[in-house]
Amino acid sequence: VKLSAEAQLVLVSLADGPKHGYAITQDIARFAGRTLRPGTLYGAVARLESWGYIEALAGDERRRPYRITARGTKALKESVEDMQRVGATARRRLAPR
Amino acid sequence: VKHLVRLYPKRWRDRYAAEITALVQRERASVGGVIDLLRGAIDARLHPALAQQLVFVPTIGFRPRGTRTLLERAETTENDTHLTVLAVAASPERTDMIVEWERTADPAVCTPGSAPPPASAPPPDLTLSAALIAGATRHDALTMERSAYNSLGWAIRTMTFPPLPPATERIELRISDGLRDWRVPFRLVAGHIAARPIAVEAEHEGIRIRATAVAWDGDALVVALEAEAARSVRMIGRPASNPPFLPGGGKLKIAAGVRETGEPIVLEDDRGRRTEEVRRLYSREPQQNAPGQSFVSRLSVAFAAPSSDATGAALVVPFVEITDLDQSVVAALRTVPVDLEMGEHRFRIVSVERYPDSDERRVTLEIPLSSSSPRFIQPASVQGTGTRAGYAWGGGPWGEPGQGVASMWMSIAVGDPPIVTFRGAVLRYDGPWRLELPLS
Numbered sequence: 193v194k195l196s197a198e199a200q201l202v203l204v205s206l207a208d209g210p211k212h213g214y215a216i217t218q219d220i221a222r223f224a225g226r227t228l229r230p231g232t233l234y235g236a237v238a239r240l241e242s243w244g245y246i247e248a249l250a251g252d253e254r255r256r257p258y259r260i261t262a263r264g265t266k267a268l269k270e271s272v273e274d275m276q277r278v279g280a281t282a283r284r285r286l287a288p289r
Numbered sequence: 290v291k292h293l294v295r296l297y298p299k300r301w302r303d304r305y306a307a308e309i310t311a312l313v314q315r316e317r318a319s320v321g322g323v324i325d326l327l328r329g330a331i332d333a334r335l336h337p338a339l340a341q342q343l344v345f346v347p348t349i350g351f352r353p354r355g356t357r358t359l360l361e362r363a364e365t366t367e368n369d370t371h372l373t374v375l376a377v378a379a380s381p382e383r384t385d386m387i388v389e390w391e392r393t394a395d396p397a398v399c400t401p402g403s404a405p406p407p408a409s410a411p412p413p414d415l416t417l418s419a420a421l422i423a424g425a426t427r428h429d430a431l432t433m434e435r436s437a438y439n440s441l442g443w444a445i446r447t448m449t450f451p452p453l454p455p456a457t458e459r460i461e462l463r464i465s466d467g468l469r470d471w472r473v474p475f476r477l478v479a480g481h482i483a484a485r486p487i488a489v490e491a492e493h494e495g496i497r498i499r500a501t502a503v504a505w506d507g508d509a510l511v512v513a514l515e516a517e518a519a520r521s522v523r524m525i526g527r528p529a530s531n532p533p534f535l536p537g538g539g540k541l542k543i544a545a546g547v548r549e550t551g552e553p554i555v556l557e558d559d560r561g562r563r564t565e566e567v568r569r570l571y572s573r574e575p576q577q578n579a580p581g582q583s584f585v586s587r588l589s590v591a592f593a594a595p596s597s598d599a600t601g602a603a604l605v606v607p608f609v610e611i612t613d614l615d616q617s618v619v620a621a622l623r624t625v626p627v628d629l630e631m632g633e634h635r636f637r638i639v640s641v642e643r644y645p646d647s648d649e650r651r652v653t654l655e656i657p658l659s660s661s662s663p664r665f666i667q668p669a670s671v672q673g674t675g676t677r678a679g680y681a682w683g684g685g686p687w688g689e690p691g692q693g694v695a696s697m698w699m700s701i702a703v704g705d706p707p708i709v710t711f712r713g714a715v716l717r718y719d720g721p722w723r724l725e726l727p728l729s
Contacts, residue, residue: 231329244505
């Protein structure tokens with residue numbers, strides 16, 4: 193499954209511990225400088241849930257917390273490794289010759 | 290802006306509307322916010338399956354959304370018996386529960402439902418009653434079935450109860466065998482393993498196999514399957530050798546009847562990875578709802594995770610076994626070998642051994658094996674005239690199709706005269722049935 197940028201951000205946020213929707217948007221704004229609006233956030237949440245990368249925990253239905261699963265952690269690690277490979281290639285090619 | 294949430298499809302609203310609305314109310318209204326919700330609603334309508342209608346409950350199976358499950362295992366030790374509630378699925382339609390008994394002390398004390406089995410037949414069921422207490426309401430068990438047991442005082446029971454009140458979180462299981470009582474309090478929470486409904490079907494030789502849902506249980510991909518046929522469905526591919534129930538499997542013995550021949554169900558992903566089924570859960574629902582209707586067997590099959598970059602996978606069912614219940618043949622055991630014909634199907638009794646101090650006989654059969662499809666595999670059951678009902682069987686039938694005969698034994702209590710009736714012909718239909726599953 194290819195992760196979208198929004199799905200990656202949600203996984204990175206939940207890698208730090210369970211959070212509900214608002215806490216996820218605040219966290220992403222802090223570490224990525226990007227604000228995910230509700231429609232975009234829940235598009236990513238629904239996909240991550242259906243792939244088994246995150247799961248909902250018991251709680252108030254307006255502030256339902258989510259946590260990353262072992263499968264989600266593995267997918268995030270693979271995605272980060274992909275980005276690192278691309279980044280390393282980019283740095284190499286941009287380096288002054 | 291919050292009214293735009295109404296543009297999402299109903300299933301999506303049922304699942305996420307409260308959360309989205311709570312977030313929208315924290316934002317200042319803006320054109321960007323309107324566009325975001327419009328895009329979200331279009332995305333939701335283009336991908337309706339993303340708003341899951343189902344949850345997966347480990348050791349039980351797929352259930353409707355809104356189903357609640359155990360917060361954690363609940364157990365008690367009373368009356369020399371350790372009793373554990375292993376799994377609960379409290380759905381809006383009914384409540385399913387799996388409970389384990391284990392004798393802890395005096396070997397002379399028989400735990401409920403775990404009387405040592407005789408050599409050939411399941412033990413008689415003890416008279417048990419079970420109820421769930423939710424608040425001030427008592428819900429008596431609708432069904433209770435022993436799914437597995439061994440002679441050491443261990444047993445697994447599956448039970449069903451009426452639906453529980455949705456707001457009640459704390460429940461108590463009460464069990465009584467007339468003399469002794471057991472009480473196990475437990476807590477329910479919302480089922481958290483989301484499952485996605487799918488509709489993929491393959492038809493071959495009049496047998497339809499459907500995949501109806503997928504879920505990720507940890508690292509395993511679980512697929513809900515249905516096989517529909519004009520006659521009773523006996524087996525769908527070779528079951529995984531590890532048993533379907535918790536815990537661990539080390540001490541588990543399945544009641545007589547599980548045979549493992551033929552190929553397993555496999556998953557082939559679009560990155561070239563092939564994995565065999567690792568476990569399955571059978572539905573306890575009857576296959577046929579009314580006479581004349583087709584038979585539908587339901588089960589959940591789990592596989593090790595496909596490749597992480599796979600976008601699709603083919604689930605391949607190699608064979609299906611059907612039981613033709615209209616066939617039967619009566620056999621006298623005095624003179625063997627004897628050739629038998631059950632309709633067009635032939636087999637032979639080659640020997641009959643008497644167990645010491647028992648009216649039980651071990652009847653060894655030889656069955657011609659062919660490579661045609663469908664082909665006769667074995668009689669489905671045998672009935673004696675002895676003091677006990679029930680039978681055991683094993684030892685195959687083994688052998689390669691088209692190469693002679695296979696042999697197996699069936700053991701049964703018989704009376705005088707020694708007569709048995711073989712009922713039902715098991716027919717194997719070769720596949721494959723190939724179901725293309727979307728993974729993304």
